[in-house]
Amino acid sequence: LKGTEKEIYDEYLFNQTEFRRVPEPVQKVMRATKQYVASFTFSNFGGLQTVGEEPLSEENLDILGRFGKVFEQTYTRFNDLQKAEAQAREAKIEAALERIRSSGMAMHSSEGILEVTHVLREQIALLGEKELESILVHIYHEDTDQFEAWYSYRHPEYSDGQIVKGKQTLNWSKTARARKDKEKYYEKETDYTIVADHKMLKEWYEYLFKLVPEVVELNDKGEILVPGVLYYNYSKISGGALLLITNNEASDHSKHLLMRAARVFNLAYSRFLDLQKAEAQAREARIEAALERVRSKAMAMQKSEDLANAVAIVFEELDKLNLGMLRCGIGIINKGNQSVNVWASAKSDKNMP
Secondary structure: OEHHHHHHHHHHHHHHOHHHHOOHHHHHHHHHOOEOEEEEEEOOOOEEEEEEOOOOOHHHHHHHHHHHHHHHHHHHHHHHHHHHHHHHHHHHHHHHHHHHHHHHHOOOOHHHHHHHHHHHHHHHHHOOOHHHOOEEEEEEOOOOOEEEEEEEEEOOOOOOOOEEEEEEEEEOOOOHHHHHHHHHHOOOOOEEEEEEEHHHHHHHHHHHHHHOHHHOOEOOOOOEOOOOEEEEEEEEEOOEEEEEEEOOOOOHHHHHHHHHHHHHHHHHHHHHHHHHHHHHHHHHHHHHHHHHHHHHHHHOOOOHHHHHHHHHHHHHHHHHOOOOOOEEEEEEEEOOOOEEEEEEEEOOOOOOO
């Protein structure tokens, strides 16, 4: 290569390839060279190449060929190691996903879903995927303007490595970032990314700080630290999405792992919905049984004074349903003399009805 052809090649080399990282002095020397003479020896994988200002002699080409054959063996070894590492890596990923799956299947109540979220974050972290450590679960309620965020992450202010986990109900309409979230969720894509700039993030972080201040980092002056840009990467599940937040554009590998984690977490979420439904049915059955006991007590009254005992039964049954009561009463209003007759039942100091 020489003349205009070399100049075009130099522009491509130092602007559009990894050679742009070559130190400026070295680039300057290479650009000043009158011509490039490339010599190759080819193998099954590619080739070994040298570049100089003059062609190699036949003897030196022969030497290059001999080195190429040795390097072919090296590259074969490299491929074997790479394949073995990929297999080991895949085994670790499958083991992590299986722990997430098992955690979901082991849930005995719907409240266990937060622990599954924690296991999800923990297993991803154990894979060494630092990029994936800020994982959240979003659950969307289509009939309302609200969605839930389930989170589990290591707070930067806690030196003991404490994990913050919990859930928060948020509104789609309150911030531009959340509105964008809703817009993307109802599109056809199952995996997508939202790029939030500083302005969008400032509004979002101020909104979060009012609701869940523990998830927002502050500087020494107590001011909210707002990044210049964040990447919100989503992979849909039934009724929501798994969310990965990164400072830079997530790698294809991380996005693929997020997608696989979402598919596994989806099983846990399905079990969560089943448990929630079963718990609602069980609670309804308890309510009906309690109402029947109150109804039976009322029908068994023989005289008006028995109303006090009926009120006590109402209190006992409501207390069993964990309504958080201190006392319960029935008031009979007498409009004529502006008075109320009250029959009441309350807990004693010993917390006994």
